[in-house]
Amino acid sequence: MQRIVFTKRAQKDAQKLAAAGLRSKAETLFAILRDNPYQTPPPFEKLIGDLEGACSRRISIQHRLIYQILDDEKVVKVIQCGPIVNKMRREKTMSSIEYLRIFSDADGRSHFDSSTIDLRMNDYAPPATPLNTSPPESARAMVFLELPVGWFGDWHPTPVRQWLFLLTGECEFETGDGERCRRKAGEVVMLDDTMGKGHRTRAIGDTPVRIAAVHCP
Numbered sequence: 520m521q522r523i524v525f526t527k528r529a530q531k532d533a534q535k536l537a538a539a540g541l542r543s544k545a546e547t548l549f550a551i552l553r554d555n556p557y558q559t560p561p562p563f564e565k566l567i568g569d570l571e572g573a574c575s576r577r578i579s580i581q582h583r584l585i586y587q588i589l590d591d592e593k594v595v596k597v598i599q600c601g602p603i604v605n606k607m608r609r610e611k612t613m614s615s616i617e618y619l620r621i622f623s624d625a626d627g628r629s630h631f632d633s634s635t636i637d638l639r640m641n642d643y644a645p646p647a648t649p650l651n652t653s654p655p656e657s658a659r660a661m662v663f664l665e666l667p668v669g670w671f672g673d674w675h676p677t678p679v680r681q682w683l684f685l686l687t688g689e690c691e692f693e694t695g696d697g698e699r700c701r702r703k704a705g706e707v708v709m710l711d712d713t714m715g716k717g718h719r720t721r722a723i724g725d726t727p728v729r730i731a732a733v734h735c736p
Contacts, residue, residue, distance in 0.1 A: 521553050521588075525597045532601035541578050545600060548576055548584050552595045556588045560624050573598060580619070580631040580700060614638040614651045618707040619700060621692060623676070627715020628695035659734045666690060666720070666728035676717035677710035680735040688728035693719040 525533065536545045551558050556574070563576045566585070576584045578600065585598040615635040623629050638651035659679075666672075666688070689703040695716050701723060702708055712718055722728045 521556055521593050521595045523549060523552060523595050523597060526599070528601075529597040529599050532599050533597075535601060536578070536582070539579075539582070541582060544578050545584065548578065549597075552586065552597075556586070556595050560626055560628075562624055570598070577630065577632065579698065580633050616653070616707060618709055619692075619702055620709040621677075621694060621712050621718050623695075623712040623715045623717075629712040629715060629718045630694050630696055631692075631698055631700055657736050659736050661731065661733050664728075664730040664732055666722040666730070668722060668725055668727055670720075670722040670728070672720040674716050674719055676712050676714060678713075680713055681710050682733040682735070683708040683710060684731040684733070686729040686731060688726040689723040690728045691721045691723050693721075 533545065536542045548561075551561070561576060563574050566573045566575055570585060573585055573587045576586075578584055581602045582600065583603045584600045587596045587598060589596060615637050617633065617635050620632040620634055621629055622632060636653045638653055640649050641652040642649045643652050644650075664683075685702055685704050685706050685708070687704050689701055691699055691701045692708070693699045694712075695718070710718075
C-alpha cells in the first residue's frame with residue numbers, strides 16, 4: 520500500500536476536479552495508485568523532458584494525473600491533476616494542429632486523447648514562398664463520407680486506422696468509458712480503435728456532416 524502526497528499545485532487542481540465533474544474518475548485513479556501505481560490497465564506513460572521520471576495517467580481528454588513513484592519511501596507524489604497545456608502551443612516559433620484521437624486500450628475499451636502535429640517551415644512548393652508543413656506520411660486510400668442529418672452509428676470499431684477531416688457540420692463521438700466529445704467543420708480526428716467495442720458517432724444539428732477520410736497503411 521502506497522501513501523499519496525500532493526504538491527501545492529496538485530491540491531489546487533484536486534479542488535477543481537469536482538466542478539469539472541471529474542472527482543469520481545480522479546478518486547478511482549488515486550485508489551489504483553495507493554494499491555499498485557504500476558497497474559495496467561488503465562494505461563500510463565512515462566514522461567520525458569522537464570517531467571522525466573514522472574508518470575501520467577489520463578483523467579479526461581484535457582486533464583492528466585502527473586505523479587512520481589518513490590519506491591523506497593512507498594510514496595506516490597502527485598505533481599498535478601489538472602488540464603495540461605501543450606508546451607508547443609506557447610512557442611511562437613512553431614505552429615501546430617490539434618487533433619482528437621480515439622483509441623482502444625488492452626481490454627478493447629475506447630478512450631479519447633488529445634495531441635498535436637507540429638508544423639515547421641519548409642520549402643514545399645518552390646519557387647513559392649516557404650510555408651509550414653508536417654512531416655510526410657504514407658496513405659493507403661482516401662474517401663469522402665457524408666453523415667445525413669440525424670445519422671447515428673451505434674457501437675463500432677473503426678474498420679481501418681484513419682484520419683477524419685471534417686468539412687461541414689458537427690458530430691459527437693462517445694467512447695467506451697462513457698466520455699463524449701464533439702467536433703465540427705475544420706477539426707481533425709484520428710480513429711485508432713480498430714479492436715474491441717469501438718465508439719458511437721452521431722450527426723449533430725441540421726447540416727449533413729461531410730468528411731474527408733484518409734486511410735493509413
